[in-house]
Amino acid sequence: MIVDLVQRSGPVSRATIARSTNMAKPTVSAIVEELAAEGVLRELGVGEASHSGGRRPVLYEFNQASHHVLGVHIGVETTTAVLADARGHEVARAAVVTSREAPADVLASVCAAVGRMTEERGLAKNDVTAIGVCAPALIDPVEGLLVFAPNLEWRNVNIVEGLRQVNDEATIYVHNVAQAVLAAEYMEGIGQKWPNAVLLYEDNGVGAAIMIDGSIFHGVQGFAGEIGHCKLPGGQEPCNCGAKGCLETRVSVTAMLRRTGHEPNQDGTLHQQLRALVQSGDPRVKRALREVGKDLGLAASWLVNLVNPDAVVIGGGFLDAGDALLDGLIASIRDQGLPESVGGLTVQRSVLGSAAPVRGATLLALQASRRSLQRVLGSLRVPSLPLPE
Ligand SMILES: [Zn+2]
Incomplete structure (x- = not known):
């Protein structure tokens, strides 16, 4: 709730967070300190004093460089991978050929491309904390398994295993492409x-x-x-x-x-x-x-x-x-x-047109840290999808 609030409303004080979330001030302070120590929130110096005087509050903002996420759209012709910061802003993208390639080769090429993108930006593997994938297929979102993609001729491809090389600790979500596109449209398109x-x-x-x-x-x-x-x-x-x-x-x-x-x-x-x-x-x-x-x-x-x-x-x-x-x-x-x-x-x-599928995949990755997206994409109702600790 706190991360969501700070992302939405910009620099805020602990008192404001407590008011907006109906949480006790000591609870808010403890969580904010923890988030600041993890680098998720950043201290921004002091704000204006309240009308009644007193100490000027310390303001916190969301640190978009705290982690990165990866969106992968497996298309029938091309697979696109987008690296985005913690706010979801794209920082790099890569494309690999899908058609007539074996699934394991396509996923290995994606891992290699992501390795190059992160290396160029001086990021470590574990800076990519979540990966969202969408594909034109029947998807078992609980197992992260592509069950059947008639037009790719892929069957029972374990996407999660295939992308483990990006960062074996990352949370990986897999969805059907139409579902990801509609979620992206709802959040940022139509x-x-x-x-x-x-x-x-x-x-x-x-x-x-x-x-x-x-x-x-x-x-x-x-x-x-x-x-x-x-x-x-x-x-x-x-x-x-x-x-x-x-x-x-x-x-x-x-x-x-x-x-x-x-x-x-x-x-x-x-x-x-x-x-x-x-x-x-x-x-x-x-x-x-x-x-x-x-x-x-x-x-x-x-x-x-x-x-x-x-x-x-x-x-x-x-x-x-x-x-x-x-x-x-x-x-x-x-x-x-x-x-x-x-x-x-x-x-x-x-409205998002050809940008929608990979954007949907990126939002899927971001939902690991954003409550509002979890509601739209509904993965929380899939019980065994792991959420980051
Ligand atoms: Zn058919």
């Missing part, structure tokens, strides 16, 4: 005016995230939101999950390219290819992407009827599909959703 929101997210595969009353809904095993593998009527196209006719086979970037009449590039540049097609302004491309939006809207209308959210947000590769997809999506939700639920609904793009 904002907190919509505490009940659903996100539709594309990164070769397709997933959703559901936020209820400002908390990400994980489901019993952490697998909530796998809308990409819900079946559309009449679909026969084989899906990377092993089934046929999944939504993903109609609206993934590969499907979008095929539906515009183009063969997908083989070199992992599918989203660039899609952006170039959209920029060309070709009316056939627009028509096809509007139809993609309508299929996505059918799925979204089920979510809207089930969850009754404030907002439907699209992110990831759906942002590369331009206005046509969004128009089709909105039209389809209006057509097929319950009018009473659709009435007050906002449908919009992710």
Whole structure:
């Protein structure tokens, strides 16, 4: 509570902390002294005396250099690692290729890149106290296990073990990418005016995230939101999950390219290819992407009827599909959703855009030290996730 308060309100005295937290002054003093000794809080000299006179209080501020955190977004094409200070400000980033690499090699490359980033800044391994990871996969957040990522073809990858080399004492949290993106949007993107929101997210595969009353809904095993593998009527196209006719086979970037009449590039540049097609302004491309939006809207209308959210947000590769997809999506939700639920609904793009996944991962790492984030990301409800001592 004290760290959270000092982070939010800047330099404060022990008396102010005691007042704001309803804790006894001696308790506050003891905790503040401990935090100052650990370097989490920094003494900032003395403030103004109160009106009634008396001693001028010592002020404390949060020390953003006290520790660092790492956010890692494992994408289908590229994995991005961001090193951030204790306030969450980015200090360095690195990217490694994911596609067609073995999971152990990708994670080893991330460890090596982080080693270089910390070394360049004169940081020790144990300065990185928490690591947040997100991936387009079914994730077991309790074990930190990537259970299945159809589009990476990864199964049962122990992410925690793979990243131990960064700092074997760091707290490591792993989440599904759509869940991490929606949390990032709520904290820093679309904002907190919509505490009940659903996100539709594309990164070769397709997933959703559901936020209820400002908390990400994980489901019993952490697998909530796998809308990409819900079946559309009449679909026969084989899906990377092993089934046929999944939504993903109609609206993934590969499907979008095929539906515009183009063969997908083989070199992992599918989203660039899609952006170039959209920029060309070709009316056939627009028509096809509007139809993609309508299929996505059918799925979204089920979510809207089930969850009754404030907002439907699209992110990831759906942002590369331009206005046509969004128009089709909105039209389809209006057509097929319950009018009473659709009435007050906002449908919009992710604000953080391509920055959202790694930001979500970084926030996941930061939640180790921030109470407000713990509430949003909801990992506290996963009992065996270790919190730092
Ligand atoms: Zn599937």
